[in-house]
Amino acid sequence: MEAVTVHxxxxxxxxxxxxxxxxxxxxxxxxxxxxxxxITIAGAKPELTHYTPAADAEYLxxxxxxxxxxxxxxxxxxxxxxxxxxxxxxxTGSGVLVVNAGTRVRPNIPIIDLQGEPGRDIKTGLAINxxxxxxxxxxxxxxxxxxxxxxxxIVIGESIPAGTTxxxxxxxxxxxxxxxxxxxxxxxxxxxxxxxxxxEALKNAGIDxxxxxxxxxxxxxxxxxxxxxxxxxxxxxxxxAKVLLAGGTxxxxxxxxxxxxxKGTLSNVAIGTTEWLIGDxxxxxxxxxxxxxxxxxxxxxxxxxxxxxxxxxAYEEGFVKEGVGAGGVSIAAIARGFxxxxxxxxxxxxxxxxxxxxxxxxx
Amino acid sequence: MEAVTVHxxxxxxxxxxxxxxxxxxxxxxxxxxxxxxxITIAGAKPELTHYTPAADAEYLxxxxxxxxxxxxxxxxxxxxxxxxxxxxxxxTGSGVLVVNAGTRVRPNIPIIDLQGEPGRDIKTGLAINxxxxxxxxxxxxxxxxxxxxxxxxIVIGESIPAGTTxxxxxxxxxxxxxxxxxxxxxxxxxxxxxxxxxxEALKNAGIDxxxxxxxxxxxxxxxxxxxxxxxxxxxxxxxxAKVLLAGGTxxxxxxxxxxxxxKGTLSNVAIGTTEWLIGDxxxxxxxxxxxxxxxxxxxxxxxxxxxxxxxxxAYEEGFVKEGVGAGGVSIAAIARGFxxxxxxxxxxxxxxxxxxxxxxxxx
Numbered sequence: 010m011e012a013v014t015v016h017x018x019x020x021x022x023x024x025x026x027x028x029x030x031x032x033x034x035x036x037x038x039x040x041x042x043x044x045x046x047x048i049t050i051a052g053a054k055p056e057l058t059h060y061t062p063a064a065d066a067e068y069l070x071x072x073x074x075x076x077x078x079x080x081x082x083x084x085x086x087x088x089x090x091x092x093x094x095x096x097x098x099x100x101t102g103s104g105v106l107v108v109n110a111g112t113r114v115r116p117n118i119p120i121i122d123l124q125g126e127p128g129r130d131i132k133t134g135l136a137i138n139x140x141x142x143x144x145x146x147x148x149x150x151x152x153x154x155x156x157x158x159x160x161x162x163i164v165i166g167e168s169i170p171a172g173t174t175x176x177x178x179x180x181x182x183x184x185x186x187x188x189x190x191x192x193x194x195x196x197x198x199x200x201x202x203x204x205x206x207x208x209e210a211l212k213n214a215g216i217d218x219x220x221x222x223x224x225x226x227x228x229x230x231x232x233x234x235x236x237x238x239x240x241x242x243x244x245x246x247x248x249x250a251k252v253l254l255a256g257g258t259x260x261x262x263x264x265x266x267x268x269x270x271x272k273g274t275l276s277n278v279a280i281g282t283t284e285w286l287i288g289d290x291x292x293x294x295x296x297x298x299x300x301x302x303x304x305x306x307x308x309x310x311x312x313x314x315x316x317x318x319x320x321x322x323a324y325e326e327g328f329v330k331e332g333v334g335a336g337g338v339s340i341a342a343i344a345r346g347f348x349x350x351x352x353x354x355x356x357x358x359x360x361x362x363x364x365x366x367x368x369x370x371x372x
Numbered sequence: 373m374e375a376v377t378v379h380x381x382x383x384x385x386x387x388x389x390x391x392x393x394x395x396x397x398x399x400x401x402x403x404x405x406x407x408x409x410x411i412t413i414a415g416a417k418p419e420l421t422h423y424t425p426a427a428d429a430e431y432l433x434x435x436x437x438x439x440x441x442x443x444x445x446x447x448x449x450x451x452x453x454x455x456x457x458x459x460x461x462x463x464t465g466s467g468v469l470v471v472n473a474g475t476r477v478r479p480n481i482p483i484i485d486l487q488g489e490p491g492r493d494i495k496t497g498l499a500i501n502x503x504x505x506x507x508x509x510x511x512x513x514x515x516x517x518x519x520x521x522x523x524x525x526i527v528i529g530e531s532i533p534a535g536t537t538x539x540x541x542x543x544x545x546x547x548x549x550x551x552x553x554x555x556x557x558x559x560x561x562x563x564x565x566x567x568x569x570x571x572e573a574l575k576n577a578g579i580d581x582x583x584x585x586x587x588x589x590x591x592x593x594x595x596x597x598x599x600x601x602x603x604x605x606x607x608x609x610x611x612x613a614k615v616l617l618a619g620g621t622x623x624x625x626x627x628x629x630x631x632x633x634x635k636g637t638l639s640n641v642a643i644g645t646t647e648w649l650i651g652d653x654x655x656x657x658x659x660x661x662x663x664x665x666x667x668x669x670x671x672x673x674x675x676x677x678x679x680x681x682x683x684x685x686a687y688e689e690g691f692v693k694e695g696v697g698a699g700g701v702s703i704a705a706i707a708r709g710f711x712x713x714x715x716x717x718x719x720x721x722x723x724x725x726x727x728x729x730x731x732x733x734x735x
Binding site for chain 2: 030032070071102103104105106108117118119120121122123124144148149151152155156157158159160
């Protein structure tokens with residue numbers, strides 16, 4: 010099987026530009042929607058989901074976490090997808106910048122602030138104040154323009170618990186049929202719960218027909234990460250950089266955001282994800298992208314079934330699937346000339362470091 | 373006269389790397405030392421000096437200021453040196469990232485936060501708490517490493533009112549004879565006042581013999597900008613990037629900071645400034661660099677004497693001289709193949725926009 014499978018469009022110009030080198034930008038944020046019990050597994054308890062983006066960012070940049078006193082994996086050894094991202098970044102020697110789109114817990118690393126705010130529970134129908142949305146959007150575009158002046162390929166990943174639920178509500182608000190197409194970090198997708206939450210959000214936001222303005226849709230039922238990634242992508246793509254949205258069905262929301270604000274930039278935009286995400290039968294990323302704008306879509310086949318640890322093999326059973334840009338950065342590593350075999354060796358080595366508990370807090 | 377004059381060392385490898393493209397990083401910060409009446413002209417009144425770094429950063433990135441309701445120049449038309457920096461950045465199409473090292477007023481643009489803090493008046497003998505110094509240093513090194521993975525040439529500039537006074541105190545604390553060598557943004561260098569402030573700082577900090585640890589010296593009598601630029605430079609130079617410290621005598625303090633923490637990185641470090649700074653007879657940058665570590669030192673001869681506006685010609689009379697990386701970024705523009713003539717045309721055009729008041733606040 011090929012390491013990279015192209016599902017839609019022509020991915021060759023992205024591969025070529027990524028092959029020259031890339032900058033990885035991780036956009037983190039929180040939405041209080043993650044406090045709804047059962048909506049996400051990205052955190053042992055609902056209130057701990059607010060720590061996950063900061064912990065992911067710290068692990069990615071430092072190789073250890075500061076905001077949590079433990080390693081970023083479940084007690085039974087299932088690691089954060091940031092493990093994959095970090096291994097691919099190390100292998101390629103690429104630069105990483107972390108962007109705070111709006112978080113309740115800030116990581117203790119250098120971080121680019123867009124002066125956004127954490128998202129409220131979308132069930133309120135007012136996720137982020139409109140003036141904050143406008144400010145963070147302006148700042149995101151400026152950042153994207155400046156990043157594109159430094160690197161011809163920008164890979165953008167996300168970490169936001171409950172992000173597929175907010176992405177569902179956002180997509181429906183913009184007129185897309187996303188009800189049965191969103192993926193989940195859990196092997197058992199809590200789809201009915203997501204739909205209930207999204208419906209209540211749309212009702213309380215008074216959205217009964219499609220909106221035209223994605224900034225308005227973010228403000229009512231979206232989250233800070235859709236906003237920030239969309240803004241950075243628009244700024245970077247306008248400057249001519251190739252932008253790879255590194256993520257799963259949440260990136261469909263980003264794609265819609267971009268399309269409705271600056272359609273012309275889509276020629277520089279593609280989506281990169283994992284085979285695990287594409288294989289999720291409870292979701293339909295390909296269908297979503299087709300419905301929104303048929304940009305190139307590629308996935309990487311990491312295939313952990315031969316990994317000698319159960320925590321890693323769990324990815325083959327639908328655990329996590331994608332996140333922190335794992336799929337897109339792996340694709341970028343392949344574009345840089347590394348093999349899947351080599352990447353998996355590094356992942357395995359880094360995972361064993363986590364198992365020894367070295368990933369814990371340092372003070 | 374040559375556009376770029378090399379005063380010390382071999383500047384050719386820096387010119388070569390800058391010629392391939394560069395990233396400009398502006399590090400902003402404040403020290404309450406700027407509230408000492410008469411110590412700086414970077415602000416109409418002492419308390420307004422806290423707005424200057426934020427206004428410089430906003431003007432550089434946006435072409436207008438948000439934290440102040442006016443254009444960034446004196447009432448009689450003398451502009452911020454950020455004018456020169458912005459013109460050179462526009463001309464070269466380079467990327468800009470702004471780093472907050474510790475400021476009392478934050479700019480309303482995307483900004484990288486190192487979790488530093490504004491500096492206290494150094495007369496207290498405790499400029500920045502030591503744990504904050506350590507944290508900002510760690511974050512600065514991480515940032516520098518990541519920037520170097522994206523660009524082979526990093527130009528770093530500063531904006532911090534009263535920065536030459538804190539740099540003087542820092543250099544003396546580290547054992548260098550800086551008493552009569554520091555420049556000033558004013559045509560009339562308030563040297564005696566600076567010396568009085570630095571002496572009181574050293575006395576209250578209990579420093580009667582040279583310190584060996586630059587982090588300790590920053591904590592007692594330094595400022596957040598020396599710390600952050602030093603940290604970023606160390607991180608970037610360790611990764612093999614060519615680092616150009618873009619500034620005047622404050623960069624001598626940064627050089628000492630680097631030398632005492634990671635001397636091996638100095639082979640990748642050079643200083644770039646303006647001819648106005650080199651020509652300051654109340655200062656001695658060349659002598660300072662010789663005393664600390666003889667890295668390459670180059671200056672650009674912008675020569676504003678033929679400019680058709682008094683506010684610009686004031687630079688020839690010793691007003692401002694340097695700041696916001698103006699000299700170093702101009703040198704980088706020349707390395708990129710642009711002529712002084714072309715750069716000055718852009719500066720003149722941008723200055724006329726300022727005169728029309730377009731640089732004012734926008735909401």
